[in-house]
Amino acid sequence: MKKKILIFGAGAIGRGFIPWVFPPSEFEINYVESNPQIRDLLNKQKKFLTFKTNNGKYEKLEVPIVHCYSPDGMPDEIIENMDIVITAVGPRNALSLKEFLINTNMPVICCENDSTIPESLKAATNNPNIVFGIPDVITSNTAPEELLKQDPLSIVTENGVCYIDNKVSEIGGNCHYVDTDELRKQWLAKLYIHNTPHCIAAYLGNILMVNYIHESMKNESVEKIVSEAMFETEQMLVRRYQLEEEFVKSYSQKELRRFKNTLLFDPIIRVAREPFRKLATNDRLISAAELCLASGIVPENVMMGIMAAFCYNNEQDPDFNITYLMKSLQPRDFLKIIIGLRADDALFAIMVNQWKNNLQKLGELK
């Protein structure tokens, strides 16, 4: 008998990647999705296509679904009847799922880009089986035209791996269940060798006014900044967290190949979305730069990425107010009031000092 799985979020990871990890041959898939267009289409079609890029080709998987629910007014018994819950709704929305999970006991895998979410959800719901999952993959939230013709819900993912806390290994599926140490290592690598340069590629691509990450990476200057930013964070991970040199090197090579994958069509606006979240002092950009400095590395290329994030200008983005603030505030005020850096912080001093120079370099990218 197939296990019943409920996935919160029918976006890139939820729809594009999770069915490869928990395949429909073993699992009965249900979704909860707030976007009414996606929800209605899923319920109308009762299936969709996800494509995995593998050796320069697309591999197709047809995913039948039982139902896609709206988060508003979903009956309690739906959750109670599930064997597994997966969350893939984004860190800003993940904690709002607590109301659905209070006093439940089934395994809940949080595939969110924030390692603190599982503990917060555990505390808020009394469910002891909430664990962290790390999708080591890039999944687009769309697909090229020829695949969308086959199915408007088509989505493209890479051939990735999902690392999950081995506390819930009885679930099965095509996952890598690992212990806490390995999970921490994979998370550090993902946060600083994937997330940091990935969003830098997106913010630089926005300045170039291209649409996809692989287009951004075609620009020689962008490719250089991204790969050198990766080198800075690699060295930081080796020095500060004692990650093996060989591991971080191979991780970087893998990421660079991914960013350049021309089959993936990874949208800039997806990766660059919500710049303030990525600019939080404990997140992939500011934290990476701070840790580099604390490890004796001057992160010149990460700082270029930070400056590019400050310049992100998209009226449709929830953090579009960054544009007003950048236009109106002096660099010192922006860094202190908006980013939350202290005036006596080394990063603050270097960023202020290089502000004009970095802006000029970004202008020359065009």
Place this chain on the structure above:
Amino acid sequence: MSNAEFLEIALKAAVSAGNLIEERHKDILNVSRKESLRDIVTHVDKLAENQIIDILKDYDKNIPILTEESGFVQGNLEKTYWIVDALDGTVNYVNHIPFYAVSIALFVKNKITVGVIFNPYSNELYYGADGLGVFKNQKSLKIIDKVPEECLFSMAFSGKKYEAAKRVDEFMLFGKINDSSRGCLRTGSAAMNLAYLAEGKFGGCLGKANRIWDVAAGLLLAELAGATVKFKEVDKEKYLVNYIATTPKAWNSIFSNVEGVYQV
């Protein structure tokens, strides 16, 4: 100019003045009394106000500016004008109580369209504009609707000389709200009260005969964040307004308490 452009100007002016206010905090020279013991002004108020005026005029010298200390700086009540309180909460500032702010609003055709409130001590920057939303520092704000019993309120009283015979009613109202909620505070900064309502820290703010420059920006920010807001000009010459701003669920209860004490 668009609301976004006006907002950028107001942000620049508010933060610039806020920096000056903090830089000068250690050397407050003169404290002068105005209408009452708690209505005071320092040289820092005036310096900050001048700085704001310079920045606003630098962008468009034809837009009139109504200020707390200088009155109307050129022009008069026209279709579009700035309203500026360079330092709301001067008593707190002088006493080193970190609850004071720069407050700047833009009126267009009798409607508040842009508002910025900046507390330079805590680096709390509240800002918003019609059609653009309301924010604190990085984050977008939306109040959580709560009933009065779950709310903390704040109240800003009128000056001692304004309807002196009715002042006891204000204190009675203060006590009534204090006893039927999580409390009612008198903080010394009406601008910060309203900013805290927009952020959801307060569930409501009440004010009788407050100066328009104290509350104009805050009333807009609270409304944009989802509060129910009503205000009324009660003395045109002195620029006095009455107002109530609360969570939607607290509105009926607070409004019925206020009726009979003052009009909005």
